[in-house]
Amino acid sequence: MGRGDLTNHEWSLLEPHLPPPGGRGDRWNDHRTVINGILFRIRTGVPWCGLPERYGSWKTVYERHRRWSADSTWDRILQLVQAGADLAGRRDWSMVGVGSTSCRAHQHAAGARKARPRVPNRTTPRHHRPDEGLGRSRGGLTSKIHLAGEGGCRPMALLLTPGQWGDAPQMVAVLDRIRVPRPLGGRPRTRPEHVSGDKAYGSRRNRRYLRRRHIQHTIPEPKGQRANRQRRGREGGRPAGFDRDRYRRRNEIERTINRLKNSRAVATRYDKRAYVFHGTVTAAAIRLWLRQ
Incomplete structure (x- = not known):
């Protein structure tokens, strides 16, 4: 076992959830060897062509990662x-933080x-977005990862957008991606108990969404909203509740982002396709869950 490869305990947690072996050709590389090659990269x-020989053909490793990224x-x-x-x-589940980071x-x-769509009058697949999740800024091309993280500093759901997109409009989309199946039966769990976010997520749309789903939240009110509310008087409504002690746990989502970006292929985007980079970030998130 090389440095960074899956341990026997991590493999025992991961193996039951992998798709069954199969594919074209007579030979099929072992899942564990290929996944170790993906994690190494x-x-x-x-x-990809610089992978060590102990992981087999780099084309096999890349193709399996690309295929698993495309079919979710x-x-x-x-x-x-x-x-x-x-x-x-x-x-x-007591506290879920939302945040974003630029890569x-x-x-x-x-x-x-x-x-291009294969069938006329049909939209392109979800993973073939025209912009490919790239945004231009003074520093060059960037992508932004929006994610929700639980109290143990592990990602729960993530979303990839161009680097110049705002944070507030993506909060609902990220929280809607939280979906944890129940092995013993029942509907998947999708609603956390509490959500925390910084001022960037303090829009009225986000607060209405959280109240409608009966989710408590700790999000500071931006100065512009507070001044507008005070200027309108009674018509401005009541001030948003804010628990300073709960907000101290805001560092958990920042630590989650820091752990994700310890992987160099996450901190810097090398993948051309947005769906492949999304699979790269997801695989890095899976590794964080296996380690703990």
């Missing part, structure tokens, strides 16, 4: 791993061809 950020296999594995942690009582895009991440 995510951790070090090396080009990584997303399903993440949900199943979370379900196992939830069943074992290793998940903190610089390498020059190799630009220049992806725009996919």
Whole structure:
């Protein structure tokens, strides 16, 4: 076992959730060897063709990662791993933080061809977005990862957008992606007990969404909203509640982002396609759940 490879305990948690072996050809590389190669590339950020020989053909490793990113296999594995942690009582639902982080895009991440729909009058697949999740700024191309993290500093759901997109409009989309199956039966769990966010998420739309779902929240009120409310008097409504002690746990989502970006292929985007980079971030999130 090389440095950074899956341990026997981590493999025992991951193996039951993997798709059955199969595919074209007579030979099929072992899941554990290929996944270790994927994790090695995510951790070090090396080009796919630079993978060590102990992981087999780099084309096989890349193709399996690309295929699992395209058909949402990584997303399903993440949900199943979370379900196992939830069943074992290793998940903190008391506080869920929402946040975002920008990732610089390498020059190799630009220049992806725009996919055309195969059938006329049909939209392109979800993972073939025209912008490919790249945004331009003074510093160059960037992508932004929006995510929700639980109290144990592990990602629960994530969303990829161009770097210049705002945080507040993505909060509802991120929280709607939280979906933890119940192995013992019942509807998947989708509603956390409490949500925390910084001033960027303090829009009225977000607060109405949380109240409608009966989710308590700790989000500070921006100065502009407070001044507008005070200027309108009684018509401005009551001030938003704010618990300073609960807001101290805001550091948990920042620590979650820090752990994710310890992987060089997450801190810097090398993938051309948005769906492949989304699979890269999801695989890094799965590794965080397996380690704890």
